[in-house]
Amino acid sequence: MTADGCGAPAGGVSAPVTAGSQAVVEGRVTRDGAAVATGYARLLGTGDEFVAEVPLGDDGGFRFFAAPGPWTLRVLAPGGLRAERPVHADYGQVTTVDVTI
Amino acid sequence: MSRSDVLVDADWAEAHIGDPHVVIVEVDEDTSAYDKGHIPTAVKLDWKKDLQDPVRRDFVDKTGFEALLSERGISNDDTVLLYGGNNNWFAAYAYWYFKLYGHDKVLLLDGGRKKWELDSRELSTELPRRPRTSYTAARDQDLSLRALRDEVIDAIGQRNLVDVRSPDEFAGRLLAPAHLPQEQAQRAGHIPTARNVPWSKAANEDGTFRSDQELRQLYEGDAGLDFGRDTIAYCRIGERSAHTWFVLHELLGLPNVKNYDGSWTEYGSLVGVPIELGEAR
Numbered sequence: 001m002t003a004d005g006c007g008a009p010a011g012g013v014s015a016p017v018t019a020g021s022q023a024v025v026e027g028r029v030t031r032d033g034a035a036v037a038t039g040y041a042r043l044l045g046t047g048d049e050f051v052a053e054v055p056l057g058d059d060g061g062f063r064f065f066a067a068p069g070p071w072t073l074r075v076l077a078p079g080g081l082r083a084e085r086p087v088h089a090d091y092g093q094v095t096t097v098d099v100t101i
Numbered sequence: 102m103s104r105s106d107v108l109v110d111a112d113w114a115e116a117h118i119g120d121p122h123v124v125i126v127e128v129d130e131d132t133s134a135y136d137k138g139h140i141p142t143a144v145k146l147d148w149k150k151d152l153q154d155p156v157r158r159d160f161v162d163k164t165g166f167e168a169l170l171s172e173r174g175i176s177n178d179d180t181v182l183l184y185g186g187n188n189n190w191f192a193a194y195a196y197w198y199f200k201l202y203g204h205d206k207v208l209l210l211d212g213g214r215k216k217w218e219l220d221s222r223e224l225s226t227e228l229p230r231r232p233r234t235s236y237t238a239a240r241d242q243d244l245s246l247r248a249l250r251d252e253v254i255d256a257i258g259q260r261n262l263v264d265v266r267s268p269d270e271f272a273g274r275l276l277a278p279a280h281l282p283q284e285q286a287q288r289a290g291h292i293p294t295a296r297n298v299p300w301s302k303a304a305n306e307d308g309t310f311r312s313d314q315e316l317r318q319l320y321e322g323d324a325g326l327d328f329g330r331d332t333i334a335y336c337r338i339g340e341r342s343a344h345t346w347f348v349l350h351e352l353l354g355l356p357n358v359k360n361y362d363g364s365w366t367e368y369g370s371l372v373g374v375p376i377e378l379g380e381a382r
Contacts (some may be wrong), residue, residue: 038218042306043279050301051267052279055131055186055215066279067269076306078221 023089026063027097029075035060036101039077048072064089075099104313107351108211111220114182118142124175124231127214128185128195130340138224140184140217144173144231148191148340152198158367163238166202174231177204177239184210184217188301188308194343196351197360201246203239209347215308246346248333248359250367253292254374261332262295263320265345266365270337271297273378276369277337285337286369290376292335297381298324300341303348316348328355335361335368 025043029036041062043051051071054062066089075083083101117123118141125143127135135145146152151169154161161169175181181199185192192213199207210217218224248256256262269275273289291297302319303311310316320326332349334342339362350358361368368374 040215040219045268049268050299051269053187055134058137064279065277067274076219078219 021091023066023068023091024063024094025066025071025073025087025089025097026061026094027073027099029056029060029062029077029083029099029101031077031081031101036075036077036081039075039081042074042076044072044074046070073097073099075101077101103354104352107208107347108310109182109208110211111217111222114140114184114210114217115222117182122178122180123182124173124179125182125184126173126175126195128183128191129214130185130187130191134186134214136226138226141223141225141227142229143184144175144229146173146195148194152195158363160198160201160242160362163202163241166198167236167238170204170236171234174229174234175236176234177236178206180206180208182208182210184213186214188215188304188344189213190300190340190344193347194340197246197343197346201242203243205239211310212308219307245357246350246359248335248361250361250363250371252359253333253335253361253363253368256331256333257292257375258294261326261330262292263324263326263332263334263342263345263349264291264295264297265300265334265336265342266291266297267299267301268297268381270365271295272380276365278341285366288369288376290369290378291365292368293375293377295335295377296324296326298326298345300336300344303345310348310352313352316353320349320353331357331359333359333361335364337365338362339364 037058039056042053043064045051068090071087073085073087081101083099085097087097125140127139127143128146132147183192183195196209264271271291276285276289321328334345336342342360346360349355
């Protein structure tokens with residue numbers, strides 16, 4: 001990511017990332033064993049406060065660079081499909097949360 | 102101006118696919134999203150390659166804007182319907198950009214790409230062919246819509262400053278949205294006297310805008326903005342604040358609202374300007 005870049009990388013987690021000093025939350029969304037390539041992952045704080053959202057990648061993947069602490073991951077997909085998982089992020093860690101919907 | 106003059110729903114968009122007077126334009130944060138599938142007939146604008154000067158940190162100038170629209174086959178008489186991913190951040194940014202250069206026949210698709218996808222509406226990978234036009238911008242940039250840094254510093258304590266970033270960015274705990282690597286400005290925090298109204302509070306989960314009544318309550322009631330004062334909105338690079346500019350100026354009809362596109366990446370790197378840390382008051 002360059003200094004003038006805000007464009008998100010293409011959705012998904014195909015490019016591996018090392019946490020370094022960051023708190024990374026990533027995972028994949030599947031349904032009946034197959035990647036859900038159309039949908040959205042949302043990261044919510046306490047009280048359902050919206051923090052960030054990414055489209056799922058072709059591999060059903062998502063990745064966030066969060067602040068450390070507890071979060072809720074919410075997945076939305078066509079057909080009214082949705083799921084939620086609690087997740088805890090820490091500096092220097094890649095926390096993986098795989099979701100089946 | 103009312104909501105129906107600036108915002109249309111997906112049914113409207115679907116009914117105007119192929120309308121010779123309506124050009125559907127996708128503008129995304131993830132600039133590869135269009136290539137994976139877009140609303141049939143939609144053309145693509147890349148918010149960075151197409152709308153930013155490749156050398157200086159600034160927009161393309163009037164001549165560049167004219168060349169861009171001409172090349173994409175957009176004419177002065179066309180109605181431009183914008184939509185995009187991430188709850189229309191960059192589509193709202195493009196909307197504001199079209200207004201800066203005086204293209205008034207511009208609309209935003211409520212819910213953008215997300216609602217279109219969640220509704221399982223048709224997406225196409227076919228690239229549209231539009232004949233080149235000779236687009237002439239109505240004016241040079243309208244600076245009544247755009248705030249620059251000196252004006253922002255002068256506005257501290259004088260005008261409504263609305264920081265539309267997440268609470269963690271506002272407080273100084275993060276420097277960027279949580280789906281992006283944490284880098285950019287030299288210092289974290291917010292502009293003194295700014296109120297924190299995250300852009301996301303203006304949107305429903307499907308990306309559509311909340312009702313006018315809910316929006317008025319959010320900004321005037323909950324955040325305590327004085328609607329009788331002029332307002333400047335900012336975020337990190339001006340795209341989320343374009344979303345809020347759209348809400349305040351286009352949906353709620355406040356007369357003097359500017360978007361500070363330099364936003365935190367500029368302000369947070371300026372030498373000697375005041376910065377506050379901590380939670381919203």
